[in-house]
Amino acid sequence: MTVTPLSKEELRFEQAVQDLLSQQYAVLDHFLSAEEVGHILQTLHHNLHAGRFNPAGIGRQAGFQVNQDIRKDHIQWLDHDHPPEGCTVFFSRLQALTDYLNRTCFLGIRDMEMHFAVYQPGGFYKRHLDVFHQAQSRKLSAICYLNPGWKEEDGGALQLYLPQPDGSERTETLLPLAGRLVLFDSQVLEHEVQVARRERCSITGWLKDEPRLF
Numbered sequence: 001m002t003v004t005p006l007s008k009e010e011l012r013f014e015q016a017v018q019d020l021l022s023q024q025y026a027v028l029d030h031f032l033s034a035e036e037v038g039h040i041l042q043t044l045h046h047n048l049h050a051g052r053f054n055p056a057g058i059g060r061q062a063g064f065q066v067n068q069d070i071r072k073d074h075i076q077w078l079d080h081d082h083p084p085e086g087c088t089v090f091f092s093r094l095q096a097l098t099d100y101l102n103r104t105c106f107l108g109i110r111d112m113e114m115h116f117a118v119y120q121p122g123g124f125y126k127r128h129l130d131v132f133h134q135a136q137s138r139k140l141s142a143i144c145y146l147n148p149g150w151k152e153e154d155g156g157a158l159q160l161y162l163p164q165p166d167g168s169e170r171t172e173t174l175l176p177l178a179g180r181l182v183l184f185d186s187q188v189l190e191h192e193v194q195v196a197r198r199e200r201c202s203i204t205g206w207l208k209d210e211p212r213l214f
């Protein structure tokens, strides 16, 4: 029997699988190159200045509300079947990762929902879980950051709260570095976005085990 060695990409995906299994989150640095991030940022800023972003809310459908004491970012939903200019590479790479997760972990991911997010200076998102009663289909949260030259003093870190087997909690602090993809278990991990001191941009969304109904 011949065994085909894993490609460089598959090796990275395999590491992400191992990290997800062992610690419920994974970080893939350089998921996008600096140039790819630059192209996506151009589209994001174009859409932002064209007024295509809305204040983000919490909850779904009838339960939806905008509460700027809890979260203070603006978002634009993206159609991954027709990605905006510059975003095709992001969606195809995320799809390749999703296919790998389905093949190796039987996660049964069948859909994704993604939006651009912008936190202006002073923006934050307090500690929360990404699943609502109406959105149990969210399996993995996926966030890809678009912030060239981000430094610790710029704030805006993602703080993950990791439950430990002994009942205690460990925190992990991740800077929103350009090209970095963070994946974590949407059902389990509470997290927050610390106050950003400069504009903080990302593509944020969820890998889901139910297809869209419309």
Ligand SMILES: O=C(O)CCC(=O)C(=O)O
Binding pocket: 117, 125, 130, 143, 157, 158, 191, 192, 193, 202, 204
């Ligand atoms: O941007 C981040 O680091 C996390 C965003 C987040 O938690 C969310 O949109 O639900």
Ligand SMILES: [Fe+2]
Binding pocket: 128, 129, 130, 141, 191
């Ligand atoms: Fe979240």
